[in-house]
Amino acid sequence: MFVENSEKNRNICRSYCGTCPSYDKECGKLLFCSLGNINTEIAKKGCKCGMCPVAIEHKLDGSYYCIHGNLDTFG
Ligand code: SF4
């Protein structure tokens, strides 16, 4: 399901991506499931998307959106 780039979703993402061990703090970007991935090399150290309320509400079942983006948004 399409994810809106809303303040509410960004705030939720900040609590999940923002505290994720894989998160690229340098990029400062959030809401990868809406805005797409980033093009830098990311080491996979775990992903919190699975327990994120935005993912649950939008029935997302993937992970590592910072690496792969979200095909529901860009498909
Ligand atoms: S998309 Fe997943 S792996 Fe990437 S920063 Fe967010 S929670 Fe972590």
Ligand code: SF4
């Ligand atoms: S599903 Fe992942 S990328 Fe999307 S808001 Fe939640 S933590 Fe952030």
